[in-house]
Amino acid sequence: MDVKMNIGEALIDAVMGWAVVFLGIALLVLVVVLAGKLMSAKKPVPAVPAPASAPAPAAPQAQTPRAPGAAGELKLYDTPERDAAMVMAIVADELKIPINELRFISIREVRK
Amino acid sequence: MDILGTLKGLWMDSGFMGFFASGGWKSLIMIVVALVLLYLGIKKKFEPLLLVGIAFGTLLTNLPGAGLYHMAMWDAYVYECPYDAANEAILYDVEEERALTVEEYLARLPEDAQEPEIIEKLSFTDIAHIGGLLDILYIGVKAGIYPCLIFIGVGAMTDFGPLIANPKSFFLGAAAQFGVFFAFFGAVLLGFAGNQAAAIGIIGGADGPTAILTCMLLAPALLGPIAIAAYSYMALIPMIQPPIMRALTTKKERAVKMEQLREVSKTEKIVFPIVVAGFVILLLPSTAPLIGCLMFGNLLRETGVTERLSDVAQNALMNIVTLFLGISVGATTVAARFLTLNTLKIVLLGLIAFGFSTVGGLLVGKLMYKLSGGKINPLIGAAGVSAVPMAARVAQVEGQKANPSNFLLMHAMGPNVAGVIGSAIAAGFLIKVFG
Structure with missing residues (x-):
């Protein structure tokens, strides 16, 4: 059944509708953030080794363990990541060597 | 055998005659609309997965005589009015905006109309029985x-x-x-x-x-x-x-x-x-x-x-x-x-x-x-x-x-x-x- 309405009612419904969407979304954000926090709180904290009683000799420089097959860190100078990815792909293609068998140390943009 | 009469009958029953009937030109316009939508879907790739289907549905439903979709039947379903399946008519007075009783409807029925087959209240089962292919597919839309x-x-x-x-x-x-x-x-x-x-x-x-x-x-x-x-x-x-x-x-x-x-x-x-x-x-x-x-x-x-x-x-x-x-x-x-x-x-x-x-x-x-x-x-x-x-x-x-x-x-x-x-x-x- 068609519901006839005047402009005032329509305006109120429109404002209220948008407000309801915002309110619903705001509450949803709250719930999602809370759920995320709850889950991260339940994650087991990695065990921290107890400090040694005597200062140990200087350990070799701590490094993040690399993923298997990683070819080390690539340094970019004035080069966007996308361009670097393209350069690496082109080099691998030109050399006919799979990209995972190449190691790139750094890429620098040369301006003329 | 009256060959001429048979051919005439075939022509009169064909969908082409529908274009010359009252409001038939509207069907022609809708067919052009369907072709434009098909062009947009196929050539311009405007949401082709849906637009091609919608456009073809538009084409089919506007071919006079195809009988794949019955608008009056769905109106009867929506407004919960009786429906005459034989004459494909809803028992409803548009001017007075009210449903007609069976007696009122029968009194208004033209003499050359078919023997009415009135269904008091349509259900999806009725629609599946008397509807066309697109009516049956449309049940999925209607039922959400x-x-x-x-x-x-x-x-x-x-x-x-x-x-x-x-x-x-x-x-x-x-x-x-x-x-x-x-x-x-x-x-x-x-x-x-x-x-x-x-x-x-x-x-x-x-x-x-x-x-x-x-x-x-x-x-x-x-x-x-x-x-x-x-x-x-x-x-x-x-x-x-x-x-x-x-x-x-x-x-x-x-x-x-x-x-x-x-x-x-x-x-x-x-x-x-x-x-x-x-x-x-x-x-x-x-x-x-x-x-x-x-x-x-x-x-x-x-x-x-x-x-x-x-x-x-x-x-x-x-x-x-x-x-x-x-x-x-x-x-x-x-x-x-x-x-x-x-x-x-x-x-x-x-x-x-x-x-x-x-x-x-x-x-x-x-x-x-x-x-x-x-x-x-x-x-x-x-x-x-x-x-x-x-x-x-x-x-x-x-x-x-x-x-x-x-x-x-x-x-x-x-x-x-x-x-x-x-x-x-x-x-x-x-x-x-x-x-």
Whole structure:
């Protein structure tokens, strides 16, 4: 059944509708953030080794363990990541060597 | 044997004669409309998966004599009036706006009419018995099955990771529903009833299944034009949004590079659909069919133990339902119902809805840019209009034009999928108020 309405009612419904969407979304954000926090709180904290009683000799420089097959860190100078990815792909293609068998140390943009 | 008489009879019974009958020219216009839609779908690739189906449904339903879809029968079903299956007529007086009694109807029946076969109250079983192929397929739209099944597929194809990683994106999805309510208000100003205005406004949600479900529940007579407007404008997003984006943002704002999103754990992705479905449905129970199916599909994707079901939802189910949905929605574009001033108004309001949804998302995006000290690129607000992933791609393209090293796609996917949830909430509100 068609519901006839005047402009005032329509305006109120429109404002209220948008407000309801915002309110619903705001509450949803709250719930999602809370759920995320709850889950991260339940994650087991990695065990921290107890400090040694005597200062140990200087350990070799701590490094993040690399993923298997990683070819080390690539340094970019004035080069966007996308361009670097393209350069690496082109080099691998030109050399006919799979990209995972190449190691790139750094890429620098040369301006003329 | 009277060969001439037989040939004459064949000609008189053919659909071609329908074009010369009263109002037959309208069918011809609709056939041209169907051909234009087919051109747009096939040649211009405007949402081809749906538009080709809708266009072909339009073609079939407007071929005189084909009898694949019966508008009068569906009117009788909607208005719960008796229906004469033999003469394909609804027992309703349009001028007096009331149902006719069987006696009144029989008194008005022309002498050359067929022996009436009156059904007091149509059911889906009756429709399956007496309807055409498209009537039977249309039952899936009428019962609200197709949009929900499509939402299972959409859920199975959606990665909510960017949204979970940056929940602030939710607000952009809400902001981009501005066009829904703006167009709703505009529709009332143009003389539409509240329920019709609500069905028109939801075009601004840029979400086909949501628009179809809302329209089917609130104003089924407008389904054809609303579905065509919704899908056409979704295809036109790369043309509608960029000028608005450039008008409302500075180059400095568009060039903002956003920080990389945090990694989202598998557990978070599994819990998300359960929490969202539970919470949103409890908050607005009328969103249950859409949000329930969307989140069910997403859970299938994320559990990691239902790959087969997820695969079916994303591919086979989605394709079959899209096929049925397209052709049966197209079938509702019967000339007598479609070629009206209201269709032009709906097309105009649909454009306004899309435009203002983009404006809403961008303005809140700009606000977040200010509040975050310039860390949020306001362009991602425009992606809040849903239309996954087209709107996110447009944000990516515009961002990259301002700063070639800008990669906004993943950041824009957050508001983009939030827009799906936002438009479902907007639809739930409108269904609750006008349903």
